[in-house]
Amino acid sequence: MSPAPSAPATTGLRRARAVRWLPIAPATLLLLLFLAGPIGYCGYLAFTDMRLTGSATVDFVGFANFRRAFADPAFRNAVVLTLVFTVLSALLGQNTLGLALAALMRRASRPVRTVTGALVITAWVLPEIVAAFLLYAFFRREGTLNALLDQLHLPTQNWLFTLPILAVSFANVWRGTAFSMLIYSAALAEIPRDVEEAAEVDGASGARRFWHITLPMIRRSIGTNLMLNTLQTLSVFGLIWAMTRGGPGNRSQTLPVYMYDQAFLKSLIGYGTAVALLLLLVGSLFSVVYLRLLKVEV
Amino acid sequence: MPVRPTAPAPRPRPIRHGRRCSLILAASLVAGALAGCGGSGGDADTVKIAYNRSTDNNIRFKDAFLEAVRKQFEQAHPGKKVELVPIQAADNDYAAKVQQMMRSPKTAPDLVYEDTFRISSDIAAGYLRPLDDQLSRWDLWGQFVDTAKAAARAEDGRTYGVPDGTDTRGLWFNKEIFAKAGLPANWQPRTWAELLDAARSVRRKVPGVIPLNVYTGKAAGEAAAMQGFEMLLYGTGADPLYDPAAKKWATGSRGFRDALDFVRTVYTEKLGPDPSDALDPNVGTRLATDWMPNGKLAIALDGSWLGQNWIHKGPKEWPAWSTALGQAAMPTQYSQPPGKVSLSGGWTWAIPAKAAHPDLAFDFVKTLQTKENAVKWDVADAQIAVRQDVAADPAYLRSMPGITFFTGLVPFTHYRPALPAYPQVSAAIGEAMESVTTGGSTASAARAYDDQLASLTR
Numbered sequence: 001m002s003p004a005p006s007a008p009a010t011t012g013l014r015r016a017r018a019v020r021w022l023p024i025a026p027a028t029l030l031l032l033l034f035l036a037g038p039i040g041y042c043g044y045l046a047f048t049d050m051r052l053t054g055s056a057t058v059d060f061v062g063f064a065n066f067r068r069a070f071a072d073p074a075f076r077n078a079v080v081l082t083l084v085f086t087v088l089s090a091l092l093g094q095n096t097l098g099l100a101l102a103a104l105m106r107r108a109s110r111p112v113r114t115v116t117g118a119l120v121i122t123a124w125v126l127p128e129i130v131a132a133f134l135l136y137a138f139f140r141r142e143g144t145l146n147a148l149l150d151q152l153h154l155p156t157q158n159w160l161f162t163l164p165i166l167a168v169s170f171a172n173v174w175r176g177t178a179f180s181m182l183i184y185s186a187a188l189a190e191i192p193r194d195v196e197e198a199a200e201v202d203g204a205s206g207a208r209r210f211w212h213i214t215l216p217m218i219r220r221s222i223g224t225n226l227m228l229n230t231l232q233t234l235s236v237f238g239l240i241w242a243m244t245r246g247g248p249g250n251r252s253q254t255l256p257v258y259m260y261d262q263a264f265l266k267s268l269i270g271y272g273t274a275v276a277l278l279l280l281l282v283g284s285l286f287s288v289v290y291l292r293l294l295k296v297e298v
Numbered sequence: 299m300p301v302r303p304t305a306p307a308p309r310p311r312p313i314r315h316g317r318r319c320s321l322i323l324a325a326s327l328v329a330g331a332l333a334g335c336g337g338s339g340g341d342a343d344t345v346k347i348a349y350n351r352s353t354d355n356n357i358r359f360k361d362a363f364l365e366a367v368r369k370q371f372e373q374a375h376p377g378k379k380v381e382l383v384p385i386q387a388a389d390n391d392y393a394a395k396v397q398q399m400m401r402s403p404k405t406a407p408d409l410v411y412e413d414t415f416r417i418s419s420d421i422a423a424g425y426l427r428p429l430d431d432q433l434s435r436w437d438l439w440g441q442f443v444d445t446a447k448a449a450a451r452a453e454d455g456r457t458y459g460v461p462d463g464t465d466t467r468g469l470w471f472n473k474e475i476f477a478k479a480g481l482p483a484n485w486q487p488r489t490w491a492e493l494l495d496a497a498r499s500v501r502r503k504v505p506g507v508i509p510l511n512v513y514t515g516k517a518a519g520e521a522a523a524m525q526g527f528e529m530l531l532y533g534t535g536a537d538p539l540y541d542p543a544a545k546k547w548a549t550g551s552r553g554f555r556d557a558l559d560f561v562r563t564v565y566t567e568k569l570g571p572d573p574s575d576a577l578d579p580n581v582g583t584r585l586a587t588d589w590m591p592n593g594k595l596a597i598a599l600d601g602s603w604l605g606q607n608w609i610h611k612g613p614k615e616w617p618a619w620s621t622a623l624g625q626a627a628m629p630t631q632y633s634q635p636p637g638k639v640s641l642s643g644g645w646t647w648a649i650p651a652k653a654a655h656p657d658l659a660f661d662f663v664k665t666l667q668t669k670e671n672a673v674k675w676d677v678a679d680a681q682i683a684v685r686q687d688v689a690a691d692p693a694y695l696r697s698m699p700g701i702t703f704f705t706g707l708v709p710f711t712h713y714r715p716a717l718p719a720y721p722q723v724s725a726a727i728g729e730a731m732e733s734v735t736t737g738g739s740t741a742s743a744a745r746a747y748d749d750q751l752a753s754l755t756r
Contacts, residue, residue: 052397053416054718056424068753141574161574245517248577249736264394266722267419
């Protein structure tokens, strides 16, 4: 802070600060109106028994929606599947595969890099619904995957029916890996060459170099990437809805699909909103764990 | 945001002019942004009509019919415009979309096409307006049969919708496949066991053909609950779903478990389609445009309207269908009286409570329901007539092979409980069916249903 200025200057300063707020005032106001407003409204709805149809009155019911969620086996099933889906497709799939691709591409020749990068990024830029239909066509009983297996004389099965959560997890990996790959490519490019060369001269093997030098140096990118991947994956809806509708039964019904089912197909808007808040909670839990584990400052 | 300590302190400047500029700029930006979300309820002369467009892009007869009525209406009402709002979505999603539209006067249509099984729920939500005044002044209302008038009558005794037809349900079977399986061309099972035996004969003697389709699971929506489950359930005894005397939804009933057992038998004995096909959201379209016309399915437990898929210019033309297929009534469980079961539904035209032009909307309903248009619609949509004048019309009676058979099921038919909770009960039925279709036990599916019902009807 500067030493206390004389009085007229202070008012001038204050006025100047107020004026500096003016240009972003419209944006702030609109954000409050269209973002904070609905979020606050959702927070209120979660404690009511609002329905889309079947009842005209809306009553405040306290924590009844949350109690109901924790007592509902379908909700517990959705939480478990959400964790499976997130761990499989975000943590193990997109994150690891993205890092592997980025590390391998560093050493690859230019044409290989270009082709690989183009392929991976194509999957990423496809609209979600297009990707979902492609993968539905790939996994369905008369689909590409079974045709391939048939050619190789391996047993075929209806993947969307026997292993739905694995099928949608694979779909999410296929679609989202490019994002991690780009983040890690950028992070790896930042590592100074001479550090690696020094380790090489000291006789460290490739794997050791990767473990002791590369990974610690890109720790922050790992944290950021895990966080973004997880939050994106937690909210995947269109992909699963188009491929399996959360079925068969509820064997691929993750929280967003369960939420849609309760709020819009069973008309329980209040309960659906409560589930949405719980989904938010799951997301923040993941974030806290990452921050703790990787000691990243945001 | 505090100013960063490293940032140089801003030098105060006279800012009169600049401030006025940014104020004006700020104000105009906000005003511009807010103007965009005002919206309007449409202009005074346009009546907005929301209806469900088929998800099959080959099926556009409803659109064509409404388009023709729109022209008639605009000619008869100079200066008035009709805006058709087709919503192309699966049944459940159509309902959710329309319910959301009706919540606000800005988005509410003036007229909506409502399934009778959802209408009581939407009435309870306060979405619709009673039509009794207009109906009492409408001379043709007397032509409607009593059951149809009651279809959109709420618990408050008022009527909220004008039905445009109904339907009945039964068994369609392929005579050619039946001949190969050694079954008669005038087949009529008397019990569930006889129906299953026929399916088993087909499975044994005609490999590669699906013996029997019973809609099941969540994805098929109301088709599973009504065409599938309730066609069985209502053959097990009186009031098997809802007890009007006790005002309670039935739970833990024997009939419920037996009906689930039937579904389980069909899918575990491989008498039905592959479960993954049965649980596919598009199963109805596949059955009508592929399995039936291409001789891949022997028996379909389905609706009276099925033939409209195969007529000239239909989604899948199949000229031979009227001779290739036979119809049989769905039997009761052990052939207990009356021996046959059918369920009926149908759709109504209703006017939202927040409609901007309710009177104009009712005028449009009258145009829809001139005798000529009503006949044309029941024929096009393969509906069973709900009006005496339409039912006696020669064009209607000639319209469809089998229409006499399906009209003959009307005395045996049941309507679903017209209660606000019904759509949720229906969803719970779909889940119970899905669980036995995928091999789950009947007992646990029935228990899960009972639990759901307890939470729905708290």
